[in-house]
Amino acid sequence: MATAVVNPLDVTIETPGVRAPLVTGGHDYAAITEMVTRIPLDKRTPIGWWIAFIPSAIIAGMFFAAISYMICTGVGVMGNMSPVFWAWPIVNFVFWVGIGHAGTLISAILFLFRQNWRTSINRAAEAMTIFAVMTAGVFPAIHVGRIWVIYWVFPYPNQMAMWPNFKSPLCWDVFAISTYFTVSLLFWYLGMVPDLATLRDRAQGKIQQFAYGLLSLGWTGSATSWHRFEKAYTILAAISTPLVLSVHTVVSFDFAVSQLPGWHTTIFPPYFVAGAIFGGFAMVVCLLVPARAFFGLKDLVTLRHIENMNKIILATGSIVGYAYGMEFFVAWYSGNPYEGFTFVNRAFGPYSWAYWTMIFCNVVSPQIYWFKWARTSPLISFIVCTFVNIGMWFERFVIVITSLSRDFLPSSWGYYRPTQVDVMILIGSFGFFLTLFLLFCRFLPMVAMAEVKGVLPHPEHSAGKSGH
Amino acid sequence: MAHDHPKAKPVSTDPACVGVIAEFQNSHDVLHAAQRVKDAGYTKWDVYSPFPLHGIDDIMQRPTVLPWNCAVGACVGLATAIILQWATNGFDYPIIVSGKEPFAFPASMPINFELTVLITAFTCFFSVILLSGLPRLYNPLLQNERFRQGVTDDKIVIAIDSTDAKFSRSKTADFLRSLHPSSVDEVMAVPEPTALPSGFALAAILLALFATVPPILIIRKRNTFVDVPRIHPVQDMDFQPKFKPQKVNEFFADKRTIRNPVTGTIARGDLETDVHYFEGLDSASTVAAIKNASFLDPAPNAAPVAPANPAAPAPAAPVDNTPYAKDFPPQVIDKLKVDGIKFVKRGQERFNIYCAACHGLEGAGDGLVARRATELEQPTWVKPLSIHDDGVVPQPVGKVFRTISHGIRKMPGYESQIMPEDRWAIIVYMKSLQRSRNASASDVPAAELEKLQATK
């Protein structure tokens, strides 16, 4: 096992012209392999893992129990009532899809921008993406009420000779979310194949050997394969980048193509995307801060990684703040009384508590990241990122609930209240998500070893310059 | 491990040399060595490393069609999306939603994009797997412990395959040793086993047997009759705790589920106070005569069994003192002014639909129904009148209107089928029909008259 050397070099100090090391501790390739493969290949499951896993699994059970109860009884057990028919299920859906943006962003966009520091965190972030999108996908499916006819959303020839309405944003959602999930999964799996081969070659147990052997498809890392792999990785990154943008853009279309005040505004697409990246990175930090400590990955996921993610959170949080500002400005500038009312109502109406929670969590709390000590403190990062996650959930709450509860007709106004089932489903979704993530941590390589090795400084370069 | 295979089957157990591998410690030496291997004329060789080696592609020069596959995938995806949306929403079952044309290109953009990406990603993924010769179930090189432990961890290996034309076990090994590797191994491996693993055949047979179960069940079900209702697992709100209109309801004294509206209830839009327009009565006289009420037909809006509504006095008087409207209501006159001949045409169209079946297209009382009934000599049949009948022509328009609305003798009322405006339109057309029977040449416009005379 690699000996974790206390690193005298603080990687968060920036010296222009000198590239800070991406991995601390002066580990070589073998040490990195050891550090990462140790976790899934360990025969004894750490007790701490069980302590996290069992409650998560119980909460996940509650998630499915609540959903089953809702399906057997009817959607009336949720708080979705006139005028707020799009209530928590849609809020949760948008929230989880948003969380699912950071992973592919890290693996695709940061890859294209040659941000090599992404290699330590991209695997875990991509896994998080996939689980978040899975969690998100549950919500539109369940809140249709009759889940057994969900296949009606797909274009198939049926006896009524009718087709789905492709002009409907909800239909676009089906395509966007399923495409995003599929492509993220392919991207994640493709990137994992070399690491699965590493696990295969180091596994001791028969079952492990068989399972990792099957999953690694017989990869041996030949130069020919790597050549195709790199081409494919670049192409997947290049198409995933607009795909990431498109997914939350399409989700924003669900709202923005309508004429409802507070929903119809042209900045929604980039605003939703920035918000998704903001929330997604916050979730990555929330997951990786404990994980790096627990699994002994502090040399791979260094403080510099945490700091970089916090900087992105600060930047995207500011873009979100910009969008809040533009919405308010144009609501006033447009002279449209309904728009104006909606925004005043958000800030000072019956849901003002939600609005100000959102503002505090999303706009105020990340401001602490202007200070380096806050960016580089795992504890503060964890706290702020938790706030950001809460804030992003409330952002969707504010958008969905306030606009719907105040329609054009005052006679259709109402006040939305969630039921116990709503609360159980929301909490349960976290359990489902965490269960999947913990399974991933236990059984799959949490860090992209091959990619980290690829960006490590090569010892021979600094020594000899005997060019060929 | 490479030399020790106790479990291998007796057939082809001999480990043969499948190639020679040379292990290197760092990427720089490998690039150098790879160039030498290539220069030496070997073709079936490869470099194995735990991460992509930059610079090796320039040496090995093994270009790939992968980007082109992806380009094709992208085109296929885009075409699929456009064709799918156009064919379903624009061609097969056009629907207009929110004022957009059936196939609106901007609205197709999200799906165009998503499907393009999806198909490209699939193409890309399967291309990289298949072009790299994966999935590969058996790789003899992996039987070499050094290779297996090293190439996915921290070692870089050059392997020359024994099938290479230039391969010679000793010479190749010596050649590789000359490149200063940290070690050189001859990889001894058993050839890829050709026999199926034990149990595989049994499993296949069992699977095949299981696969016959669904078709057998289907055939059986299609050839038998069952008289019990099918299982109804998904209720779909088919059985709801609610009362249907004609069912008994113990809650009410009269045990009827369907309730009468409160007396005097008028549905939205049914408040028809303009008796001239809606009833064909003269407004002023109606107001005066409203009290004796003897002329009134059964009130159209009154409930059939309304205890609160005392039965109207029986119309004993044979004299019809109903104050029929003599003129068209102002609404109809306005309509005529605006629409002109269109309004008459509308009346003609309605007349031909509703009246002509009995009264005939010209109103002579010789419609198909009338002729057939006369042929059959039905005793209960009352022959429809000709609208040109002397008794009909002088009737006030109000009386005609009421006849159409409420019927007369065998003729049913058309109130529920023809809107008031259309009933008036029919009367306008009827008046013109009546006029046409008594028209003179001076009624024809001069231009038309000339034409008629010219055709003679």
Added chain:
Amino acid sequence: MHSQPAEITIDRQQSLGDISLAVRSLGVPAGLVCLAAAGGLSLATADRGIAYFLNAYLIAFMFFLSISLGCLFIVLVSFITRSGWNAGLRRVAEMVAMGLFPMMILFAPIALLVIMGNSDLYRWNDAKYMQSSELLSKKLPFLNAQFFVIRYGIYAVVLCGLARYFFRTSLAQDKTGDPALTLQMERTSTWGAFLFAFALTFAAVDWMMTLDPEWYSTIFGVNYFAGGAVAAHAFLIVATMTLQSRGLLKNITVEHFHDLAKLMFGFTCFWAYTAFSQYFLIWYANIPEETKFFLFRQGGQELQTGWPNVSLALIIGCFILPFVGMMARGIRRNRNMVFFWALFILATRYLDMYWIIRPNYQPKADVLLGPTFGLVDVLCLIGIGGIWLGSVVFIAGRHPIVAIGDPRLKDSLRHKVA
């Protein structure tokens, strides 16, 4: 990786001063002459008058402004992301960003006209028009001459201040090579980016969106920014290649152009994304006061003005052609092709500005005017471009064309696209 770059030498003295003497000495005067000619020509044409000249002036102005703003953005982002690959190019961007000074001066005549009550360009400056509808009268607190000019002052101070700060600090680093200055600029760039974003957004809203006081769109600023980023990358490519043909910037290789072309390509897609978002949401929701913007440009049965053709040209020229044309890696690594596409994109950026601004020139109430283009537009383009470029060269003067003191310069010179 396998080939170590040879020790890189860089000419520390290279500057614009000598080689661009013609631009430096003739740019501003020639520009002024062109503008005067354009104004005279426009006024002399009876049915056009000052309104046409102002419209043409604004198109050219917003076009060159977007290049300078885009370059300022490149500088800011380079520091925020601590990027090394473009350190050898950044000085050119810093110099072009200094073009914000002449641009802010060039807006002064418009501001002056607005203060004097001219409403030929900005209809909202006409009190009678603004009182004509309740919707418009609500906007008076924002759309009035005094506040407009105050905002112009704020934009000028913020944008010129930022441009000047980075140019000056970077020049100071040339002499000392002090890495602390880089850290200082990195810190400034973070909050500087905020000021930049708000100044750019509201400048775009003020100077272009309010041309039609009824219409509004929240993404408008982002759209203008995206176009500016595209234009700036295109201009950097053209400028760098032109300078190279005069013997400067020899250290900029195909690797840098490859990256610049990628970014140009990426921002072209981003621009298309913002433009599509704006169009799509307005088209779909179909609210009259929003749709009017596109209804006129897209045309309809009763609007046979020729604008639909311009819109089509915009879609094809600003997105489809560059997107398809620059997709292949080989093209992005081909010097001539990159040069061609950069020029092409600059031309289509002008078309975009034209498409936004020109339809607001509607002198007659009863007849809707189709696309017009003439000598006045060409003269305005040359005039403003001449003053802008002449000033940039003048300011850049004898300063080094490469940030020779930048500690990341060696990263940049060794840069190789993986």
